[in-house]
Amino acid sequence: xADLIIAPSILAADFARLAEEARAVRGAADxxxxxxxxxxxxxxxTIGPPxxxxxxxxxxxxxxxxxxxxxxxRWAPAYAELGAYNVTFHAExxxxxxxLAKDLRAAGTKAGLAIDRDTPIEPYxxxxxxxxxxxxxxxxxxxxxxxxxxxxLDKVRLARRHAxxxxxxxxxxxxxGIADATIEQAALAGADAFVAGTAVYGAHDPAEAxxxxxxxxxx
Ligand code: DX5
Ligand code: ZN
Numbered sequence: 311x312a313d314l315i316i317a318p319s320i321l322a323a324d325f326a327r328l329a330e331e332a333r334a335v336r337g338a339a340d341x342x343x344x345x346x347x348x349x350x351x352x353x354x355x356t357i358g359p360p361x362x363x364x365x366x367x368x369x370x371x372x373x374x375x376x377x378x379x380x381x382x383x384r385w386a387p388a389y390a391e392l393g394a395y396n397v398t399f400h401a402e403x404x405x406x407x408x409x410l411a412k413d414l415r416a417a418g419t420k421a422g423l424a425i426d427r428d429t430p431i432e433p434y435x436x437x438x439x440x441x442x443x444x445x446x447x448x449x450x451x452x453x454x455x456x457x458x459x460x461x462x463l464d465k466v467r468l469a470r471r472h473a474x475x476x477x478x479x480x481x482x483x484x485x486x487g488i489a490d491a492t493i494e495q496a497a498l499a500g501a502d503a504f505v506a507g508t509a510v511y512g513a514h515d516p517a518e519a520x521x522x523x524x525x526x527x528x529x
Contacts, residue, residue: 314527315481315503316520317341317374321356321454322507329368331511338520341374341395343505348379351403352452363392376424376485378451379403383410390417398422398445401434411440426451431465435472438480444469449486454507458487463499470500490526497527
């Protein structure tokens with residue numbers, strides 16, 4: 311695996327050309343970040359299993375599915391079954407995150423826990439050994455193109471210290487407002503996976519945008 315993960319978000323892509331948009335970052339991105347929204351957990355609606363499954367067959371980049379949905383216990387296993395590499399669900403939407411993480415791992419995928427803007431991270435630190443990915447939102451979940459909130463990196467710093475002290479094998483991913491001007495501070499805080507929607511798919515050359523983000527994060 312790469313030292314740093316660059317994960318372009320297809321939320322900022324052209325939804326009428328998803329397969330082409332996925333291929334546009336081939337060789338430059340590590341994961342494709344797939345934002346699933348149900349219009350209940352967040353006030354926005356994107357795609358669900360049928361579209362993700364079709365896109366899965368159209369490309370070979372690993373899928374990082376970010377489920378912003380109300381009932382992940384019911385829906386998350388479907389993403390494991392269709393071949394997602396990582397399935398991340400929100401702490402705010404799940405009473406027993408460890409049980410769902412175990413189910414996802416048993417289904418053959420990596421399990422991720424997402425923490426939204428207004429959720430403290432402290433209660434979840436002890437659950438991290440059950441997860442492969444911790445996604446710290448750096449905006450409020452729901453929409454692309456929002457301004458990065460640097461104060462949320464305190465959660466990344468805390469999680470990074472906790473993960474290092476416990477020798478945990480976990481990715482710490484940041485999502486929201488990641489761009490050339492913000493990725494370095496997120497990397498310095500301890501993130502090692504970076505979601506970028508607007509910064510990648512709003513660029514003329516999405517692959518070049520990925521390479522630039524990676525170079526800045528590595529610096
Ligand atoms: C928003 C999504 C993000 C979104 C980020 O809730 O989880 O993945 O695509 O978009 P940017 O990078 O534009 O902030
Ligand atoms: Zn996301």
